[in-house]
Each structure stands twice: as structure tokens, then as C-alpha cells.
Amino acid sequence: MHSLQIGLIGDRNDDVVAHRAIPLALGMAAEACGVEIEPIWVPTDEVGNGAALAEFDGLWCVPASPYRSMDGALTAIRVARERHVPFLGTCGGFQHAVIEYARNVLGWADAEHAETSPEASRQVIVPLLCSLVEVTAAVNLVEGSRLAQAYGVSSIVEGYHCNYGLSSDFRAALADGPLRIDAVDDAGDVRGIELDDHPFFVATLFQHERGALQGRLPPAVRAFAQAMIDTH
Secondary structure (H helix, E strand, O other): OEEEEEEEEOOOOOOOHHHHHHHHHHHHHHHHHOEEEEEEEEOHHHOOOOHHHHHOOEEEEOOOOOOOOHHHHHHHHHHHHHOOOOEEEEOHHHHHHHHHHHHHOOOOOOOEEOOOOOOOOOEEEEEOOOOOOOEEEEEEEOOOOHHHHHHOOOEEEEEEOOOEEEOHHHHHHOOOOOEEEEEEOOOOOEEEEEEOOOOOEEEEOOOHHHHHHHOOOOHHHHHHHHHHHHHO
16 A cells, blocks of 8 residues: 655644644545555744655645745745645645746746735735635636546535635736636636646645545545655
């Protein structure tokens, strides 16, 4: 049986619903895929230069930002992107995957998050028009995307706990890839992204991991686990 180690990039707090759900979701994915998965929490202020992340088979940037170290979260995401380590980001992980890509791929060195830099001139993550704190809503998956393949359907319903999402300026910059939109809500607002030419790099604004608390295996987590098996 395969044994996999996953680095959970984030500042653990058992009061956060998603933080309680993630180990359950990974346990369910492990059982479904016939592997052993050991989740290891990596506080953002302990990421350093990212060298210690080499031991992990996958990295998951978890919810509950602002992080203690934004630089630590961004470093971990960059490691996953550049070294082709299977990556999953949810909520804050989605937001920081956007910032990392904007800074290090698009060259937008001044890309910021409105929550932590409210006066910044280039905010790629901005306040949502309508809060999604403890909201459940429909999500439409782009045909052929990794998320659509994982779920096996074109429309799903998932839960959120966030107030920030993608700016229109950054969305326009995604037109030519390789970071692509793979999920939108009924109004067409971006709810998920994925990276081409990568074993698995998926980030969602919604927190699919919460399904594990109701005994449901989140399809994206299973796909993430399978990607780690395939690249192990």
C-alpha cells in the first residue's frame, strides 16, 4: 500500500470548520484510493524558503487567512507550481494561489490581497459584492476541466466561508492560460482555477472538504489523492 505525506499549509485552528474537515476528507480519500495518507500541518511562519517541503507528496493550502505569514503561503504555492507537486487550495488557498501566479508568472510584483493591503493599487483579490460566509450555492464546472472530471457532472452545490474573490482585472489576464478558470457561479463569477501542464494544481473558493463532515467523500480531494499516487 502506498504511503503519502501531505503538507497542510496554514495556521491550524480547530475552531475553523474546514480545519476539522480536512483530515476527515483525506482519510476518506485514502480509503477510496487504497493508500495511507498522513497529513502534516505546516504553519505558514515555518515554511521558510520552502526547502523542507521537498518531503511531501502533495501540498494543500488551507482556509483561514490572513495567514500568520503571507510570504510562507506564497512560497509553498510556488514550490508546488514550479516543482510540479500535486496541489490543492481552498478558500484562502485559492486567493493566495492567484496572488502567487500574478506576482511570479505574470510579473505583477505589486499584486496584493485587499484584506491585508486595503490601500494597494493592484488588488487581485477584492471584496465580494455579496458575502459568502456560511453560504451554500450552485457552482458550474467547465467541461473537460479537472473539477468536472472529478465530480462527473457539470453543476454542483458547495459551501463557502469567505468575503473575498477574484478581481476583474486578474480575470482578464487569464484569457491566454496556462492558469484557467474551471468553475463559475450562476452569475459567472470565478469560483475555481486550475493550471495546465501540471500533474494537479486546482484551487477553489468553495470549501468542498466540508462534505466530509456529513460523511461525503469530496470528489476534488479524491482526485488530489489519485494525482499523488500517480506521481509518487
